[in-house]
Amino acid sequence: xxxxxxxxxxxxxxxxxxxxxxxxxxxxxxxxxxxxxxxxxxxxxxxxxxxxxxxxxxxxxxxxxxxxxxxxxxxxxxxxxxxxxxxxxxxxxxxxxxxxxxxxxxxxxxxxxxxxxxxxxxxxxxxxxxxxxxxxxxxxxxxxxxxxxxxxxxxxxxxxxxxxxxxxxxxxxxxxxxxxxxxxxxxxxxxxxxxxxxxxxxxxxxxxxxxxxxxxxxxxxxxxxxxxxxxxxxxxxxxxxxxxxxxxxxxxxxxxxxxxxxxxxxxxxxxxxxxxxxxxxxxxxxxxx
Amino acid sequence: xxxxxxxxxxxxxxxxxxxxxxxxxxxxxxxxxxxxxxxxxxxxxxxxxxxxxxxxxxxxxxxxxxxxxxxxxxxxxxxxxxxxxxxxxxxxxxxxxxxxxxxxxxxxxxxxxxxxxxxxxxxxxxxxxxxxxxxxxxxxxxxxxxxxxxxxxxxxxxxxxxxxxxxxxxxxxxxxxxxxxxxxxxxxxxxxxxxxxxxxxxxxxxxxxxxxxxxxxxxxxxxxxxxxxxxxxxxxxxxxxxxxxxxxxxxxxxxxxxxxxxxxxxxxxxxxxxxxxxxxxxxxxxxxxxxxxxxxxxxxxxxxxxxxxxxxxxxxxxxxxxxxxxxxxxxxxxxxxxxxxxxxxxxxxxxxxxxxxxxxxxxxxxxxxxxxxxxxxxxxxxxxxxxxxxxxxxxxxxxxxxxxxxxxxxxxxxxxxxxxxxxxxxxxxxxxxxxxxxxxxxxxxxxxxxxxxxxxxxxxxxxxxxxxxxxxxxxxxxxxxxxxxxxxxxxxxxxxxxxxxxxxxxxxxxxxxxxxxxxxxxxxxxxxxxxxxxxxxxxxxxxxxxxxxxxxxxxxxxxxxxxxxxxxxxxxxxxxxxxxxxxxxxxxxxxxxxxxxxxxxxxxxxxxxxxxxxxxxxxxxxxxxxxxxxxxxxxxx
Numbered sequence: 001x002x003x004x005x006x007x008x009x010x011x012x013x014x015x016x017x018x019x020x021x022x023x024x025x026x027x028x029x030x031x032x033x034x035x036x037x038x039x040x041x042x043x044x045x046x047x048x049x050x051x052x053x054x055x056x057x058x059x060x061x062x063x064x065x066x067x068x069x070x071x072x073x074x075x076x077x078x079x080x081x082x083x084x085x086x087x088x089x090x091x092x093x094x095x096x097x098x099x100x101x102x103x104x105x106x107x108x109x110x111x112x113x114x115x116x117x118x119x120x121x122x123x124x125x126x127x128x129x130x131x132x133x134x135x136x137x138x139x140x141x142x143x144x145x146x147x148x149x150x151x152x153x154x155x156x157x158x159x160x161x162x163x164x165x166x167x168x169x170x171x172x173x174x175x176x177x178x179x180x181x182x183x184x185x186x187x188x189x190x191x192x193x194x195x196x197x198x199x200x201x202x203x204x205x206x207x208x209x210x211x212x213x214x215x216x217x218x219x220x221x222x223x224x225x226x227x228x229x230x231x232x233x234x235x236x237x238x239x240x241x242x243x244x245x246x247x248x249x250x251x252x253x254x255x256x257x258x259x260x261x262x263x264x265x266x267x268x269x270x271x272x273x274x275x276x277x278x279x280x281x282x283x284x285x286x287x288x289x
Numbered sequence: 290x291x292x293x294x295x296x297x298x299x300x301x302x303x304x305x306x307x308x309x310x311x312x313x314x315x316x317x318x319x320x321x322x323x324x325x326x327x328x329x330x331x332x333x334x335x336x337x338x339x340x341x342x343x344x345x346x347x348x349x350x351x352x353x354x355x356x357x358x359x360x361x362x363x364x365x366x367x368x369x370x371x372x373x374x375x376x377x378x379x380x381x382x383x384x385x386x387x388x389x390x391x392x393x394x395x396x397x398x399x400x401x402x403x404x405x406x407x408x409x410x411x412x413x414x415x416x417x418x419x420x421x422x423x424x425x426x427x428x429x430x431x432x433x434x435x436x437x438x439x440x441x442x443x444x445x446x447x448x449x450x451x452x453x454x455x456x457x458x459x460x461x462x463x464x465x466x467x468x469x470x471x472x473x474x475x476x477x478x479x480x481x482x483x484x485x486x487x488x489x490x491x492x493x494x495x496x497x498x499x500x501x502x503x504x505x506x507x508x509x510x511x512x513x514x515x516x517x518x519x520x521x522x523x524x525x526x527x528x529x530x531x532x533x534x535x536x537x538x539x540x541x542x543x544x545x546x547x548x549x550x551x552x553x554x555x556x557x558x559x560x561x562x563x564x565x566x567x568x569x570x571x572x573x574x575x576x577x578x579x580x581x582x583x584x585x586x587x588x589x590x591x592x593x594x595x596x597x598x599x600x601x602x603x604x605x606x607x608x609x610x611x612x613x614x615x616x617x618x619x620x621x622x623x624x625x626x627x628x629x630x631x632x633x634x635x636x637x638x639x640x641x642x643x644x645x646x647x648x649x650x651x652x653x654x655x656x657x658x659x660x661x662x663x664x665x666x667x668x669x670x671x672x673x674x675x676x677x678x679x680x681x682x683x684x685x686x687x688x689x690x691x692x693x694x695x696x697x698x699x700x701x702x703x704x705x706x707x708x709x710x711x712x713x714x715x716x717x718x719x720x721x722x723x724x725x726x727x728x729x730x731x732x733x734x735x736x737x738x739x740x741x742x743x744x745x746x747x748x749x750x751x752x753x754x755x756x757x758x759x760x761x762x763x764x765x766x767x768x769x770x771x772x773x774x775x776x777x778x779x780x781x782x783x784x785x786x787x788x789x790x791x792x793x794x795x796x797x798x799x800x801x802x803x804x805x806x807x808x809x810x811x812x813x814x815x816x817x818x819x820x821x822x823x824x825x826x827x828x829x830x831x832x833x834x835x836x837x838x839x840x841x842x843x844x845x846x847x848x849x850x851x852x853x854x855x856x857x858x859x860x861x862x863x864x865x866x867x868x869x870x871x872x873x874x875x876x877x878x879x880x881x882x883x884x885x886x887x888x889x890x891x892x893x894x895x896x897x898x899x900x901x902x903x904x905x906x907x908x909x910x911x912x913x914x915x916x917x918x919x920x921x922x923x924x925x926x
Contacts, residue, residue: 134732156833178832178853198857199832251857270860270903 003035003042003058005069005076033075035067044095050103057106057119059092064108066119082122084110096139100146107149107163109136114151116163128166131159137181144190144212152180158195160210170210175203175241182255188262189213189287192242192279198251202267202275204242206283242283247275309366312339343370350377351384364456374471378457378478385449389486392442396493399437402428403500431501435494435513439520442490446483450527453479480531487524487533491540498544507548511609514541518617541617542626545610549631552603556640560647563595571665585665586776589672593681600640600685604692607632611693628693629705637689638706641682642714648674649718652725664729665773671722672777675838677715683708720835727836727843730770731850734763738851742858747868753914756878756923757871763851764882770847771886774840781839783888830892844886852879852896860903870914872904878923 007030035045040060048055054069056076062084067076084090090110098105098116105125106117114128114136132153142148148170152158158173158180178199186192191211196202208214248269258264263279312335319335322328350363364377406428429437457475494517501510518537525534567588610627611618618624648670651662686708741759832853836846859872876897884890905911 134736177834179857198853251860 001041002037003045005032005035005056006030007032007073032073035065035076037061037063043092046095046097046106048103049097049099055103057095057097059095059108061091062089064092064095064106064117064122066122080119080122082117084108084115086110093135094138096141096149098141098146098149099143100141107139107141109139109151111135112153114139114149114161126163126166128161128163131161131169132157135179137179138183140183140185142185142190142210142212143187145210148210150183150185150193152183152195154179156180156197156199158183158193158205160207171207171239173205173207175205175244176201178251181251181253184255184257184265186257186262187259191287192283194255194257194265194267196252196255196267198253200246200248200250200252200269202245202248202252202255202277204245204265204277204279205240206242207239209239243280245275245277248273308338308342309369313369339370343367343372346370350380361452361456374457375474378453378475381453381456382449382478382482385445385453386482386486389442389445389449392438392445393486393489393493396434396438396442396490396497399429399434400493400496400500403497430509431497432509432513432516434497435517438490438494439516443520443524446486446490447523447527450479450483450524454527480528483528483531483533487531487536491536495540495543498540498547501544507606507609510544510548511612511615514544515615515617517541522616535622538617538620538622542623545623545627546631548610549607549627549636552607553636553639556599556603556636557643559599560596560640560644563592564647567592567669568663568666571663571669585669585773589669589676589777592669592673593676596644597681597685600637601688603636604632604689607636608692625695628695632693633686633689633695634704634706637685638711641677641685641711645674645677645711645714645718649721652721664726664733667722667726667729668774668777671719671726674715674719674722678712678719682711682715686711719838723838723843724835724846727846727850728833731833731847731854734766734847734851735854737763737766738855739858742855742862747862747864747871748909750865750868750871752867753871753874753922755874755925757875760875760878764879767844767847767851767883767886771840771844774843778838778840778843781837781841781888783841830896841886841888845888845892848883848887848893849896852893852900856896856900856903859900860907862907864904864908866908866910866912869904869908869911873901873914874919874922876900877919881923 009028009030035042035056035058037058037060040062042058042060044059046057046059047053048057054073056067056069058065058067063081064084065081066079068079069076084092090113093109093111095106095108097103098107104119106119108115108117109131112130112132112134114131115124116126117123118125128151131151133155135154136151137153139149139151142150147163148160149163150158150160156174156176156178158176159169160171161169173195176195176197176199178197180195180197183193183195186194189211191206191208191213193205193207194202195205245267248267248271250270250273252267252269255265255267258266263284264276265279266274266276268274315335319328319332323332346363346367349359350367360381364381367377368374453475457471457479498510518534518541521534521537525531570584570588609615611624651667651670737759741757830849830853832849834846836842862868864872880893880897883893887893905913
């Protein structure tokens with residue numbers, strides 16, 4: 001198995017949508033190149049979230065490779081590579097690119113371990129051993145706090161970590177009753193955390209105590225809001241489940257926040273059902289006001 | 290006068306009394322007529338004589354060999370001779386103190402000896418001979434020690450108090466107010482004196498009792514405490530205002546408390562030991578499953594009788610503290626706190642809580658000790674907690690209440706943990722443990738399935754001729770678990786089986802639709818819609834959910850976890866035609882053997898349907914095998 005890099009066709013805004021073109025495929029993708037994995041199965045391809053968008057990494061069974069798009073964006077070249085070593089032939093299962101530190105750090109998961117890699121030296125910088133009971137299914141970085149990440153796995157748990165203290169998790173959520181496949185921080189309000197599981201549930205959590213805003217509006221910038229704030233209840237909001245979404249009938253393998261609207265998210269289950277939900281209005285106001 | 294002179298000239302002690310008497314009589318006269326030279330001479334002579342007499346008396350007074358009677362006489366005379374009573378009291382007490390200090394020193398030596406011995410070697414304490422001479426450097430046991438203390442120190446101090454009272458209080462001489470004054474001073478002095486000495490004595494006794502803790506016999510301890518208490522009663526009678534009995538009572542209470550603590554720790558140690566035993570037995574290799582199950586039921590009764598037996602023994606031993614012939618046992622200040630606080634609360638309730646919590650500790654995998662506990666142990670502990678919930682707690686508590694009865698009056702002010710609270714705790718622990726058992730067993734089986742699905746190349750597999758070995762292994766393991774659980778838990782209820790329980794095949798139910806689907810792709814939508822609608826109406830299956838205390842429920846839990854894992858793993862792979870057919874064979878095999886373990890066979894059917902469905906979705910060339918062929922393969926395997 002391999003991965004490939006594609007170019008989306010430029011959307012020509014001046015042309016009216018063509019009625020005659022075949023439905024579904026008005027313009028075709030243009031394939032730039034293959035990302036070779038030497039016969040290993042490709043687990044993940046990640047763009048560098050910070051930087052000029054010319055760097056990407058691929059995770060195959062045992063290799064972590066960095067690729068650089070060349071100047072005219074026509075081809076990629078392999079810059080560096082590292083091999084996952086250990087007993088029992090460990091294999092990467094998933095990974096996430098840390099948006100902080102100028103994109104120099106990547107976290108990968110293999111079985112129950114999460115490893116942090118420094119891409120400049122291609123060395124492992126930390127490891128969360130036995131992060132989950134069996135398999136770590138997903139990793140996501142807090143978009144606003146540079147050392148914080150969240151993981152989920154086959155022990156039905158969602159765990160929060162500070163990578164500076166890899167021995168102990170900061171918090172464990174055990175609301176799901178089967179494997180947790182995906183966990184996602186909201187891009188704007190990192191107290192909102194979504195998780196999806198093969199118990200066919202999606203759970204929206206509010207983890208204020210580990211977020212970048214542990215107390216509502218400590219920043220003095222927006223005066224008018226703070227002024228209003230003082231009239232509201234002063235007790236800090238508690239952590240916990242905001243809502244459980246049970247619209248799916250089968251395992252939910254993906255959940256993702258909208259990149260445009262911070263209050264919208266979508267979840268996708270095995271039976272092909274895509275559900276789009278909104279953060280409950282009351283919670284939204286609690287965060288905003 | 291002549292008589293006086295005679296007596297004085299003689300200077301003999303028996304005459305001293307006479308002399309003093311005459312001197313007292315003559316003193317005033319002499320004093321009155323001292324201006325007359327003849328009388329002055331006589332007075333001077335007398336004074337010299339009296340001074341000699343005083344010295345002589347004082348010598349007697351200080352002489353350690355003087356008997357109490359002689360002492361009394363001396364004091365009597367000295368007081369008549371207008372010697373200041375303050376000094377006399379002090380001197381008398383100082384004199385007494387010497388002897389008592391000697392006694393205390395002996396006792397202290399004993400304690401030190403014992404301490405050295407305890408520090409040095411614990412084992413050969415039993416060699417201590419009876420009737421050891423102190424000078425012999427022998428070590429007394431606690432009974433001898435107490436006897437020694439009672440016979441020497443306590444009787445001496447009683448004697449001192451008694452004679453002191455006789456000497457210095459209620460004397461009929463001097464003025465009324467003077468006498469009262471004297472009494473008060475004397476009293477104050479003796480109280481201070483006795484208090485300090487008794488304090489020291491108590492301290493020594495307590496130190497000694499402390500050393501008695503690690504080993505030894507309750508009977509003996511109780512008997513010595515009883516003697517101690519009886520002797521204190523005598524002292525108490527002499528000087529009721531000191532409250533020595535109360536302090537002594539406190540010492541006894543503390544000693545009893547220590548003893549209870551010792552037994553509590555012993556019980557915990559014994560429990561830990563029986564746990565270790567059980568673990569070792571479980572870890573020991575067994576040849577046959579059958580044998581193992583027998584031993585599991587056996588182990589359950591073993592550990593149960595061990596716990597109950599140990600508590601019973603401890604209670605029996607401690608029962609001597611409240612024997613009917615024991616004087617302190619009837620004191621309310623001892624009995625109430627001892628029975629309810631010490632025995633019931635810190636021994637029995639504490640131990641039950643300890644057992645439950647240490648069993649529960651096996652649920653979390655954090656600690657090193659509990660991390661790699663064998664599943665059988667978890668199962669056993671869960672059953673143990675359930676036994677506690679059902680009967681043991683009630684039994685132990687009623688036994689305690691019966692052997693150490695506490696009436697309302699005595700039990701006032703002590704905390705009483707109700708049996709209900711403990712049984713609830715036991716139930717919670719049992720539930721947690723059984724859930725944990727289901728989880729770890731489910732995961733072990735899942736792990737097998739997962740590895741087998743993940744490592745196989747499903748795209749280039751050959752046409753299935755056999756059930757895969759791993760499926761047989763799964764069925765074997767689940768059968769073993771079933772037997773194991775069955776030896777500890779009752780069967781439990783299950784839904785009635787339909788007559789064709791073993792006849793399920795994926796094909797029979799879905800073949801028609803499936804073949805349609807493969808020929809006309811447009812109905813694929815209907816198909817998935819159909820299955821979705823079906824799911825809407827079927828109950829959602831909770832995978833890691835709580836189970837009931839029955840074999841069927843436990844097994845259902847494990848099988849659910851296993852099949853769900855199979856489902857999830859299948860969905861991550863891509864299958865060729867033969868891969869799909871292999872899955873078909875495997876699921877049919879599982880169905881053949883698993884339905885009998887679960888509460889509702891429909892559950893197995895639904896989940897296996899899902900597995901095959903998902904495989905079909907992940908198959909590049911969905912072409913099912915004939916159901917008759919599948920059956921033949923399974924029956925052959």
